[in-house]
Amino acid sequence: MDARIEAVTVTPLAFADPPLLNADGVHEPHVLRALVELHVETAEGRIVTGLGECTGHSWQLDYLELVASRVTGLSVFDRGRLRRTVYDTLSGEEVDAGRDAAWRRWADRPESIDSRGPAPLPATSFDMQRVFAALEVAMLDAQGHLLGVPVVDLLGGAVRDRVPYSAYLFYKWAEHPAFGDVPAIGDEWGAALDPAGIVEQARMLVDRHGFGSLKLKGGVFPVDDEIEAVRALRRAFPDLPLRLDPNAAWSVPTAVDAAHRLEGLLEYLEDPAPGVAGMAEVARATTLPLATNMIVTTPESVKPAIEARAIAILLGDHHYWDGLRGSVELAAVTRAAGWGLSMHSNSHLGISLAAMTAACAATAELGYAADTHLPWNAADDIVRDPIGFDGGTVQVSRTPGLGVALDRTAVDRLHAQYLSLHREHRNDGTYRQRVEPGFDTGLPRW
Amino acid sequence: MDARIEAVTVTPLAFADPPLLNADGVHEPHVLRALVELHVETAEGRIVTGLGECTGHSWQLDYLELVASRVTGLSVFDRGRLRRTVYDTLSGEEVDAGRDAAWRRWADRPESIDSRGPAPLPATSFDMQRVFAALEVAMLDAQGHLLGVPVVDLLGGAVRDRVPYSAYLFYKWAEHPAFGDVPAIGDEWGAALDPAGIVEQARMLVDRHGFGSLKLKGGVFPVDDEIEAVRALRRAFPDLPLRLDPNAAWSVPTAVDAAHRLEGLLEYLEDPAPGVAGMAEVARATTLPLATNMIVTTPESVKPAIEARAIAILLGDHHYWDGLRGSVELAAVTRAAGWGLSMHSNSHLGISLAAMTAACAATAELGYAADTHLPWNAADDIVRDPIGFDGGTVQVSRTPGLGVALDRTAVDRLHAQYLSLHREHRNDGTYRQRVEPGFDTGLPRW
Numbered sequence: 001m002d003a004r005i006e007a008v009t010v011t012p013l014a015f016a017d018p019p020l021l022n023a024d025g026v027h028e029p030h031v032l033r034a035l036v037e038l039h040v041e042t043a044e045g046r047i048v049t050g051l052g053e054c055t056g057h058s059w060q061l062d063y064l065e066l067v068a069s070r071v072t073g074l075s076v077f078d079r080g081r082l083r084r085t086v087y088d089t090l091s092g093e094e095v096d097a098g099r100d101a102a103w104r105r106w107a108d109r110p111e112s113i114d115s116r117g118p119a120p121l122p123a124t125s126f127d128m129q130r131v132f133a134a135l136e137v138a139m140l141d142a143q144g145h146l147l148g149v150p151v152v153d154l155l156g157g158a159v160r161d162r163v164p165y166s167a168y169l170f171y172k173w174a175e176h177p178a179f180g181d182v183p184a185i186g187d188e189w190g191a192a193l194d195p196a197g198i199v200e201q202a203r204m205l206v207d208r209h210g211f212g213s214l215k216l217k218g219g220v221f222p223v224d225d226e227i228e229a230v231r232a233l234r235r236a237f238p239d240l241p242l243r244l245d246p247n248a249a250w251s252v253p254t255a256v257d258a259a260h261r262l263e264g265l266l267e268y269l270e271d272p273a274p275g276v277a278g279m280a281e282v283a284r285a286t287t288l289p290l291a292t293n294m295i296v297t298t299p300e301s302v303k304p305a306i307e308a309r310a311i312a313i314l315l316g317d318h319h320y321w322d323g324l325r326g327s328v329e330l331a332a333v334t335r336a337a338g339w340g341l342s343m344h345s346n347s348h349l350g351i352s353l354a355a356m357t358a359a360c361a362a363t364a365e366l367g368y369a370a371d372t373h374l375p376w377n378a379a380d381d382i383v384r385d386p387i388g389f390d391g392g393t394v395q396v397s398r399t400p401g402l403g404v405a406l407d408r409t410a411v412d413r414l415h416a417q418y419l420s421l422h423r424e425h426r427n428d429g430t431y432r433q434r435v436e437p438g439f440d441t442g443l444p445r446w
Numbered sequence: 447m448d449a450r451i452e453a454v455t456v457t458p459l460a461f462a463d464p465p466l467l468n469a470d471g472v473h474e475p476h477v478l479r480a481l482v483e484l485h486v487e488t489a490e491g492r493i494v495t496g497l498g499e500c501t502g503h504s505w506q507l508d509y510l511e512l513v514a515s516r517v518t519g520l521s522v523f524d525r526g527r528l529r530r531t532v533y534d535t536l537s538g539e540e541v542d543a544g545r546d547a548a549w550r551r552w553a554d555r556p557e558s559i560d561s562r563g564p565a566p567l568p569a570t571s572f573d574m575q576r577v578f579a580a581l582e583v584a585m586l587d588a589q590g591h592l593l594g595v596p597v598v599d600l601l602g603g604a605v606r607d608r609v610p611y612s613a614y615l616f617y618k619w620a621e622h623p624a625f626g627d628v629p630a631i632g633d634e635w636g637a638a639l640d641p642a643g644i645v646e647q648a649r650m651l652v653d654r655h656g657f658g659s660l661k662l663k664g665g666v667f668p669v670d671d672e673i674e675a676v677r678a679l680r681r682a683f684p685d686l687p688l689r690l691d692p693n694a695a696w697s698v699p700t701a702v703d704a705a706h707r708l709e710g711l712l713e714y715l716e717d718p719a720p721g722v723a724g725m726a727e728v729a730r731a732t733t734l735p736l737a738t739n740m741i742v743t744t745p746e747s748v749k750p751a752i753e754a755r756a757i758a759i760l761l762g763d764h765h766y767w768d769g770l771r772g773s774v775e776l777a778a779v780t781r782a783a784g785w786g787l788s789m790h791s792n793s794h795l796g797i798s799l800a801a802m803t804a805a806c807a808a809t810a811e812l813g814y815a816a817d818t819h820l821p822w823n824a825a826d827d828i829v830r831d832p833i834g835f836d837g838g839t840v841q842v843s844r845t846p847g848l849g850v851a852l853d854r855t856a857v858d859r860l861h862a863q864y865l866s867l868h869r870e871h872r873n874d875g876t877y878r879q880r881v882e883p884g885f886d887t888g889l890p891r892w
Contacts, residue, residue, distance in 0.1 A: 080602045084605060147447075148447050299778070307753060332772070336749060364529070
């Protein structure tokens with residue numbers, strides 16, 4: 001089948017987000033995101049559009065812009081050549097001469113952002129993965145539509161009909177505070193600033209979506225408080241697996257002490273301490289399995305973690321790791337490394353939920369419920385008939401492609417919201433410092 | 447698309463093979479091979495057949511037989527479930543009760559072979575991979591036919607339009623010797639038992655097929671003789687990359703000494719010494735990159751080789767490594783391990799050449815011309831319009847599936863040949879001992 005990429009459209013979006021606390025600070029009132037549409041035409045004139053979703057940070061938009069004009073004309077089946085084009089372009093070696101020509105306005109962005117200098121070249125290996133991944137998801141969606149098969153079948157078929165997700169618990173403020181003319185923004189969830197608040201939040205998420213495992217984002221309060229929250233969750237939900245993720249906010253001695261106290265309570269402890277050496281030191285001191293989405297994020301970072309025996313479980317994420325096929329391939333890496341495999345999430349919308357579900361369904365090695373932020377952001381989704389959680393699981397789509405269709409009205413609304421914000425990137429730390437000027441973003445904190 | 451596996455047919459074959467020498471002994475007059483046909487029917491009644499090819503050793507036929515009746519009814523897109531079915535069945539845990547029922551005659555085999563006990567359960571991890579791989583290739587061929595796309599596009603698309611192969615040089619006898627009533631079997635290649643003979647053989651293969659790199663199967667003669675053959679090849683073909691593969695026939699001290707003398711002459715030295723520790727010791731002593739298809743053959747064997755820093759290059763092979771998608775996934779493993787990637791071959795026919803070519807075309811990380819035995823066996827091929835080498839390369843097929851069609855007359859002839867042999871497996875050592883009773887199969891030999 002001859003089907004070529006005719007054009008790539010990238011639409012920056014902003015969607016509402018509650019004030020969720022983490023080691024870096026607190027989530028801003030809006031998440032910057034981008035919709036990627038890959039327009040494909042067959043030799044017979046049939047046109048399909050593949051959908052993808054990625055961060056809307058300025059650097060990602062810059063890199064996508066640089067790449068977009070260079071991938072037109074590729075076959076929609078040429079994932080390998082798409083990858084090479086993205087990586088070659090973002091390595092910057094052959095691009096400098098043509099950069100001005102490629103640097104055209106392809107999606108509305110605020111003047112203040114669009115007029116500043118572009119993101120630097122070469123891009124990091126991590127960023128190259130992320131740019132490619134956004135296009136790859138859209139490519140596979142388009143392939144599925146053209147061939148009449150669900151994306152999961154292009155990934156090797158579903159080994160499970162439903163994919164389990166975990167409830168992602170956050171310490172949170174009751175509302176985004178008022179600044180000048182901007183009023184405070186409350187939400188339906190309320191505050192969660194102590195063990196009782198976390199248990200209540202977990203109860204709401206479990207009641208609403210049926211989640212069968214719980215993950216607490218830590219690194220926010222002193223270790224004793226967070227361990228107490230884990231213990232409160234254990235008492236309230238005696239049968240549910242628990243995880244804690246302090247995002248490397250603990251020093252190695254603090255992490256070693258905490259790990260000992262958490263043994264038997266957690267299915268895994270995620271990124272307790274910074275760096276490969278730090279994680280390895282904690283791993284040597286505890287029987288608790290350590291997981292990461294911080295020290296292993298690129299192919300180059302796998303071997304040092306194997307050699308240091310730093311982790312037991314890797315969290316994949318199709319937004320990096322070279323997209324959906326890359327995520328499935330990652331299972332071959334974790335199998336070889338002797339690691340378990342779980343799944344990371346950042347704030348996202350329904351296209352990414354469908355994509356994560358396809359990747360998780362196709363990955364036999366996935367041994368844990370996947371993370372998802374979606375329940376925090378579902379009100380602003382851009383897909384029609386959003387996918388729901390039932391018993392904490394999402395049904396694997398059997399319709400062609402990813403099985404999602406755009407709600408254009410919602411896209412327009414979230415794009416207008418993006419334009420109104422004049423924001424370039426995410427910064428949980430400076431946002432928290434606007435409220436608490438003394439907040440120190442330095443890590444490890446304890 | 448709803449398309450189910452209706453039946454699996456396995457046809458044992460035997461094809462002619464010259465007396466090629468290696469560390470184990472010498473190739474027997476016929477290679478045992480098997481044709482795998484996966485019969486698939488869609489909900490609309492469309493029928494397609496996918497083709498695969500594997501060894502025809504008795505254990506592989508036994509395991510395929512055990513698995514065959516258990517995979518019917520699976521969707522042809524359910525690679526993950528096919529894999530699980532094969533691995534679960536061959537682990538033997540749930541099978542014992544049903545074994546007799548599954549143990550039916552599904553392909554003609556000589557009475558003497560068919561009546562002996564079946565291969566043992568659980569199968570090894572290595573054998574599970576091989577059984578699954580044979581079915582997986584056929585599954586992908588069927589998918590391609592159903593969807594109207596070449597297999598390479600199901601693997602992520604071609605990153606190269608032609609795949610380079612290497613000339614596979616062997617020390618060889620002039621003929622298979624006569625035994626009793628069985629006359630000697632000569633061939634067009636003649637003897638190659640010294641450096642001049644190897645150079646002449648290389649010249650024939652390069653003239654005929656245009657190969658751009660040369661691999662010598664070693665471990666046959668004393669090290670000095672084989673190094674002299676490499677030097678003669680270097681003089682005769684100053685621009686072609688050279689490899690030597692003694693198949694672990696050397697002791698570590700012998701390998702260290704040989705490696706020093708081969709530095710600058712070879713692009714890599716393959717399996718000079720046995721075991722992970724032995725290879726690691728050689729690797730520490732030389733700047734020559736070491737490659738293997740012996741110490742890393744399963745997911746479990748990757749980590750020990752990384753930790754020991756035993757190799758620089760891994761040879762993949764879609765006949766194990768979980769088939770075609772597994773071979774592409776292997777590139778993610780070698781990338782993470784920091785290894786280069788090359789491609790191994792055993793004696794094979796045209797289906798496997800098409801499959802290898804698809805896998806190599808889809809694998810950007812492949813850094814070397816792939817091995818192939820096909821020039822030694824092309825006269826007995828079972829595909830119509832066999833694929834040829836041009837400039838040492840094979841063009842990547844753009845027709846649906848693997849792009850090969852069976853020559854049924856040839857299949858029937860090779861199956862009859864199989865039945866006439868009454869052979870169960872390959873044994874290069876005992877065959878050589880029939881000619882040289884004193885031949886010692888023990889390794890390392892030097």
